[in-house]
Amino acid sequence: MEFRSILLGFSLYLVYFVDIVISRHTSSFVRSEWPSTDIPLDSEVFAVPKGYNAPEQVHITQGDYDGKAVVISWVTTSEPGKSEVLYSKEEHKYDRTAQGRYTNYTFYDYTSGYLHHCLVDDLEYDTKYYYKIGTGDSAREFWFQTPPAVDPDAPYAFGIIGDLGQTYNSLSTLQHYMHSGAQSVLFVGDLSYSDRYEHNDGIRWDTWGRFIERSAAYQPWIWTAGNHEIEYRPELGEVATFKPYLHRVTTPYLASKSSSPMWYAVRRASAHIIVLSSYSPFVKYTPQWWWLKGELQQVDRERTPWLIVLMHAPLYNSNEAHYMEGESMRAAFESWFVQYKVDIVFAGHVHAYERSYRISNINYNVTSGNRYPVPDKCAPVYVTVGDGGNQEGLALRFSDPQPDYSAFREASYGHSTLELKNRTHALYHWNRNDDGKQVPTDFVVFHNQYWASNTRRRRLKKNHHSQRRDVFVASL
Numbered sequence: 408m409e410f411r412s413i414l415l416g417f418s419l420y421l422v423y424f425v426d427i428v429i430s431r432h433t434s435s436f437v438r439s440e441w442p443s444t445d446i447p448l449d450s451e452v453f454a455v456p457k458g459y460n461a462p463e464q465v466h467i468t469q470g471d472y473d474g475k476a477v478v479i480s481w482v483t484t485s486e487p488g489k490s491e492v493l494y495s496k497e498e499h500k501y502d503r504t505a506q507g508r509y510t511n512y513t514f515y516d517y518t519s520g521y522l523h524h525c526l527v528d529d530l531e532y533d534t535k536y537y538y539k540i541g542t543g544d545s546a547r548e549f550w551f552q553t554p555p556a557v558d559p560d561a562p563y564a565f566g567i568i569g570d571l572g573q574t575y576n577s578l579s580t581l582q583h584y585m586h587s588g589a590q591s592v593l594f595v596g597d598l599s600y601s602d603r604y605e606h607n608d609g610i611r612w613d614t615w616g617r618f619i620e621r622s623a624a625y626q627p628w629i630w631t632a633g634n635h636e637i638e639y640r641p642e643l644g645e646v647a648t649f650k651p652y653l654h655r656v657t658t659p660y661l662a663s664k665s666s667s668p669m670w671y672a673v674r675r676a677s678a679h680i681i682v683l684s685s686y687s688p689f690v691k692y693t694p695q696w697w698w699l700k701g702e703l704q705q706v707d708r709e710r711t712p713w714l715i716v717l718m719h720a721p722l723y724n725s726n727e728a729h730y731m732e733g734e735s736m737r738a739a740f741e742s743w744f745v746q747y748k749v750d751i752v753f754a755g756h757v758h759a760y761e762r763s764y765r766i767s768n769i770n771y772n773v774t775s776g777n778r779y780p781v782p783d784k785c786a787p788v789y790v791t792v793g794d795g796g797n798q799e800g801l802a803l804r805f806s807d808p809q810p811d812y813s814a815f816r817e818a819s820y821g822h823s824t825l826e827l828k829n830r831t832h833a834l835y836h837w838n839r840n841d842d843g844k845q846v847p848t849d850f851v852v853f854h855n856q857y858w859a860s861n862t863r864r865r866r867l868k869k870n871h872h873s874q875r876r877d878v879f880v881a882s883l
């Protein structure tokens with residue numbers, strides 16, 4: 408047993424060491440398991456639940472800043488019905504109710520169903536809740552688990568999915584993710600791809616809602632908007648940006664004092680998660696710029712050591728697709744990410760997987776000529792995980808040679824998982840969808856950026872030793 412522990416310890420050390428020392432890698436693995444076409448409308452994957460006006464497209468998201476609330480969302484199609492959620496800690500014995508509201512919208516010739524959103528708050532941490540929506544024979548029941556209280560050592564597992572769409576590759580990604588054991592999804596934008604249809608057919612938003620319900624009804628999906636959510640179609644008379652997205656998805660932006668649902672922050676277990684909008688104004692003096700400046704100042708790494716940023720367009724990516732589309736946001740925010748020692752920036756948009764080393768390019772200015780990114784231990788790792796499997800297919804052309812900043816890249820479908828173990832360590836995997844198996848292809852042990860400083864490490868060690876001594880004395 409002891410030998411196995413030593414072996415495991417050595418393997419983890421080796422993986423970390425390899426990540427630091429061995430040079431960058433472009434995987435030669437190429438796979439397109441199924442054609443990049445959407446699953447047909449009449450597929451079982453999109454089955455409408457039985458019963459008159461039965462709630463469908465059920466999904467939940469975090470409803471407050473600290474994880475003691477959820478927003479439950481669903482759609483009814485024949486009539487509004489009640490915007491009410493029954494819930495309880497005991498299955499089938501509902502003793503509490505919450506009242507929500509509903510909305511609907513039109514997009515050119517499409518009229519949506521009734522889109523319900525209901526805040527369920529004052530929940531206990533680390534508790535399983537059952538909930539019921541709809542009435543009579545059409546009622547449906549689900550459950551979710553609240554996260555542990557916000558605490559620097561609270562373990563938690565996130566999944567990261569981007570650019571999902573609704574093909575058989577998307578289904579494969581979702582099915583693989585659902586076997587990962589992760590507890591909530593950090594979704595990095597581009598949801599349904601309904602804007603790829605004539606008149607941005609809203610029916611493909613409805614099928615997507617039914618598609619993700621198998622996961623999103625049971626655990627929160629933390630939403631980031633992508634370019635496919637913009638849906639700006641002036642020739643159809645549709646000029647309000649993000650219209651379907653904002654009707655269908657809610658975010659707890661008011662809880663983090665944001666002025667827009669497009670950018671916000673939540674704290675969950677030991678993580679502080681900041682969601683940014685690549686397609687809303689973000690240059691200096693805009694609301695998103697002011698909000699991010701303030702939010703970064705109030706991140707408390709003593710309570711939430713893991714600082715994670717989500718956005719759609721990657722700041723660092725060496726694929727030829729969408730190359731440098733994140734450059735304007737990099738110019739606006741990269742110096743803050745370094746200053747505040749962000750652990751990881753997750754993005755999507757490019758339909759392939761890539762992970763960077765810790766690098767920055769903050770010394771660059773138009774006249775200095777220092778235009779190449781350099782190793783920077785205060786900088787985040789940039790991960791692009793836009794490989795959910797949508798109908799646009801893979802981004803197969805990486806720039807050659809692989810830039811120094813790029814650690815690993817592969818053009819196939821998959822998802823990532825980030826397991827926060829405690830305040831100092833996290834295990835990260837990228838899992839390729841491979842012949843129905845989940846294959847952890849890229850694996851890194853992340854050392855927390857805040858607790859990595861020598862002073863803090865010494866303080867932690869000292870506290871740890873004194874706690875161990877207290878336990879020892881108490882046990883005498």
Ligand SMILES: [Fe+2]
Nearest residue numbers: 597633634756
């Ligand atoms: Fe995109």
